[in-house]
Amino acid sequence: xxxxxxxxxxxxxxxLTTQVVLxxxxxxxxxxxxxxQLHGLAQRGGHIPAFVRLHPFNQTVSPAVMxxxxxxxxxxxxxxxxxxxxxxxxxxTVFLINDDPLKPVYxxxxxxxxxxxxxxxxxxxxFAKEVHVIRASETAKQKFGKKIYGNILMLGYAKAKGLxxxxxxxxxxxxxxxxxxxxxxxxxxxxxxxEMGR
Amino acid sequence: MDLLKPAGKKVVLLGNExxxxxxxxxxxxxxxxxxxxxxxxxxxxxxxVAKQRGLIFEYTANEKVAFxxxxxxxxxxxxxxxxxxxxxxxxxxxxxxxIAYYGTKAGFVILVADxxxxxxxxxxxxxxxxxxxxxxxxTLEPSDPQEALDLTRFAFDLSEEFHVPVFVRSxxxxxxxxxxxxxxxxxKPKTRGVFAxxxxxxxxxxxxxxxxxxxxxxxxxxxxKKYGKKINKVYNKNSKQKIGIITSGVxxxxxxxxxxxxxxxxxxxxINMTFPLSEDFISSxxxxxxxxxxxxxxxxxxxxxxxxxxKKVNPRLVVHGKDLLPSDGEYTLELLxxxxxxxxxxxxxxxxxxxxxxxxxxxxxxxxxxPVMCYGCPHRSTFYAVKEIFGxxxxxxxxxxxxxxxxxxxxxxKMQDLVVSMGASIGIGHGITRVSDQDVVVFVGDSTFFHxxxxxxxxxxxxxxxxxLVVVLDNHVTAMTGHQPHPGSGFTATSNPTKAIDIAExxxxxxxxxxxxxxxxxxxxxxxxxxxxxxxxxRVLVSRGECRLFWKRSMAKKGLSWPVFEIDQNKxxxxxxxxxxxxxxxxxxxxxxxxxVFKIDPNLCWGCSVCAQVCPYGAIRVKKEESx
Numbered sequence: 073x074x075x076x077x078x079x080x081x082x083x084x085x086x087x088l089t090t091q092v093v094l095x096x097x098x099x100x101x102x103x104x105x106x107x108x109q110l111h112g113l114a115q116r117g118g119h120i121p122a123f124v125r126l127h128p129f130n131q132t133v134s135p136a137v138m139x140x141x142x143x144x145x146x147x148x149x150x151x152x153x154x155x156x157x158x159x160x161x162x163x164x165t166v167f168l169i170n171d172d173p174l175k176p177v178y179x180x181x182x183x184x185x186x187x188x189x190x191x192x193x194x195x196x197x198x199f200a201k202e203v204h205v206i207r208a209s210e211t212a213k214q215k216f217g218k219k220i221y222g223n224i225l226m227l228g229y230a231k232a233k234g235l236x237x238x239x240x241x242x243x244x245x246x247x248x249x250x251x252x253x254x255x256x257x258x259x260x261x262x263x264x265x266x267e268m269g270r
Numbered sequence: 271m272d273l274l275k276p277a278g279k280k281v282v283l284l285g286n287e288x289x290x291x292x293x294x295x296x297x298x299x300x301x302x303x304x305x306x307x308x309x310x311x312x313x314x315x316x317x318x319v320a321k322q323r324g325l326i327f328e329y330t331a332n333e334k335v336a337f338x339x340x341x342x343x344x345x346x347x348x349x350x351x352x353x354x355x356x357x358x359x360x361x362x363x364x365x366x367x368x369i370a371y372y373g374t375k376a377g378f379v380i381l382v383a384d385x386x387x388x389x390x391x392x393x394x395x396x397x398x399x400x401x402x403x404x405x406x407x408x409t410l411e412p413s414d415p416q417e418a419l420d421l422t423r424f425a426f427d428l429s430e431e432f433h434v435p436v437f438v439r440s441x442x443x444x445x446x447x448x449x450x451x452x453x454x455x456x457x458k459p460k461t462r463g464v465f466a467x468x469x470x471x472x473x474x475x476x477x478x479x480x481x482x483x484x485x486x487x488x489x490x491x492x493x494x495k496k497y498g499k500k501i502n503k504v505y506n507k508n509s510k511q512k513i514g515i516i517t518s519g520v521x522x523x524x525x526x527x528x529x530x531x532x533x534x535x536x537x538x539x540x541i542n543m544t545f546p547l548s549e550d551f552i553s554s555x556x557x558x559x560x561x562x563x564x565x566x567x568x569x570x571x572x573x574x575x576x577x578x579x580x581k582k583v584n585p586r587l588v589v590h591g592k593d594l595l596p597s598d599g600e601y602t603l604e605l606l607x608x609x610x611x612x613x614x615x616x617x618x619x620x621x622x623x624x625x626x627x628x629x630x631x632x633x634x635x636x637x638x639x640x641p642v643m644c645y646g647c648p649h650r651s652t653f654y655a656v657k658e659i660f661g662x663x664x665x666x667x668x669x670x671x672x673x674x675x676x677x678x679x680x681x682x683x684k685m686q687d688l689v690v691s692m693g694a695s696i697g698i699g700h701g702i703t704r705v706s707d708q709d710v711v712v713f714v715g716d717s718t719f720f721h722x723x724x725x726x727x728x729x730x731x732x733x734x735x736x737x738x739l740v741v742v743l744d745n746h747v748t749a750m751t752g753h754q755p756h757p758g759s760g761f762t763a764t765s766n767p768t769k770a771i772d773i774a775e776x777x778x779x780x781x782x783x784x785x786x787x788x789x790x791x792x793x794x795x796x797x798x799x800x801x802x803x804x805x806x807x808x809r810v811l812v813s814r815g816e817c818r819l820f821w822k823r824s825m826a827k828k829g830l831s832w833p834v835f836e837i838d839q840n841k842x843x844x845x846x847x848x849x850x851x852x853x854x855x856x857x858x859x860x861x862x863x864x865x866x867v868f869k870i871d872p873n874l875c876w877g878c879s880v881c882a883q884v885c886p887y888g889a890i891r892v893k894k895e896e897s898x
Binding site for chain 1: 272280281282284307308310311389390414442443446447448449450520523524526527530602603604607620622625626628629632633635636637638639640641642643644680681682752819826849850853854855857858859861862873
């Protein structure tokens, strides 16, 4: 099967590491994997669009998801869920949003208020089959001491909701091979995400 | 580490890692580079494995030195490589032509990563394939990480077989793409060689020059003959359709996916060698066609060649390309789809325009998220102090340069009035100062100073009169591209300690009046700026403060914590200096109540203390608990 995942969030908050975990896990499950991973200027606190596209080996698939064509959008920051809607459509796309706003400084300077979670849900609703909002970062901070584990917790939640066609074992193996520090806490966060999603 | 997994394994690699792996499989012995995104991860990957694989790895002061280092090794019989971004080739260019004439002994490969759409570059969307033609350097062009690996490995063989340097040209959507890649076998690197004197061959004074030129032309013809048909590929070969697509680079990937979506099995030619283009290959592809579409990002290089070839073999052929597709930016599936639909006379009936209109609607009134200097960035502090002393408006010009500080172009500073090329802030500032009474303060980074700033600074001492104030933003590393060391860092590419060159001493030797300050100390900054404001001749402020991201990572590695700051709500007068003028992203203005509330997010504060120094009411102080 083909399955298109978009990950979005803010540069420097672990989006790309999470992308690599997903890609490696899919590779262990014998998918062919493609994806975009931007570096450099775009990374400095800007928004990061990243993709993971799973498909069989006998197909040529390009690295970027097409407009209106994502199956799953993992938004690690709520405001960025709205911008990611470019890749979403009502009949197909599921949003999983981490309710941990990182308010851009330009909102301060230009006096543009940050939208409420309700407002964000409302705006993406025209582009979503389902919208899940969870407090992944906050939960991770309370349970394991750092917000960053919220990223892997999100994967656990998505898995439990049937949104990731990748096995749990492969995700755990990929976490072990990818995450540089605190592998145990990341795996615990993944398992907590699984519980929260069940 | 996936980069070193054994042959036959399927692993997920970044395009640039795949290029690094290709070089390792070719047994590269010497690798030298100056980092430049989107090529940076090639040297990053190789620097991590250099000791283990036994190759010589170096960062150099700029791309020209890197190119020459690799060329010297290759001329001495050791397989060598360098990598650079498109603009890097402008810097190296001076040496590329002569080396192409000389040729090489061992394989010599130059990876050049173009950046259509400017994901990691401003300035221009230049197309390296023009350089291929100007310097007559064979150029291989992968469409994805697997081809990037295979073609890089092959580039060494090609270079060695014909004794020419070879470009591998990638773009952002090849270099910064991850893909499942099948690995090949390593070749053990050879790192010792000898330069064999040969004054007859290396004599490039005429008529030797013309002889070398003729020899290079001969080599290019031979490469076209031997590999032109072999290296480029045709897909859907058995199709009887009289229409076809000719494509290269990542556009090949989009093409195949779109044809699959549209259910169209028409012949597709993938050009893997964009210089020399093969007349035989193109002729045999187009001779029985009625029309073709050429899909290539940036300039119509393949298209012009197809037109030229069609005149000879199929003058009635209709060639589409840049008449339907843009020369600027990157292609995407959705950009290409309507063109493919028109070309194939099919319609998927996806109303993407309506979708886009609906999407634009939900974006209204959202706060923008442009890239921003990090929490605690030393550059923010320096920009703030310079603005305090020199002000804002038409009387003061702030030429900028290439590095993280280019982000000073955005609010609230807007202190990068123009950004041209590495080190150009000084030259442009000098030119303005020659004709205008405006104040000129230029910003240049430490790595950029070593890269191209020194000859610029030397020029200032070389004439009488006023000079711009040169502010060197010294954060100790090449931060923008991933914290690579430079000659002032004090450690080498493979993390061995080395003697750091002191920028202040260099600036003094180049004839400037110099002040050195701590970037995190506003008082020092302002005093030095005030003093240098009165100096007429060459003047340099070295603002030293370690890249806070690099600092934070090393603190985290050591398991150390740091004091974080908080705002005393009783003292805060809600003036907004910390958010609207200083604008550290860790400081949040909560406007949900009747009056705004200013807070520091303790999860985000990296403890630089500068906000406490700029607060006019002394309302910012160290918080009791610490953060990691």
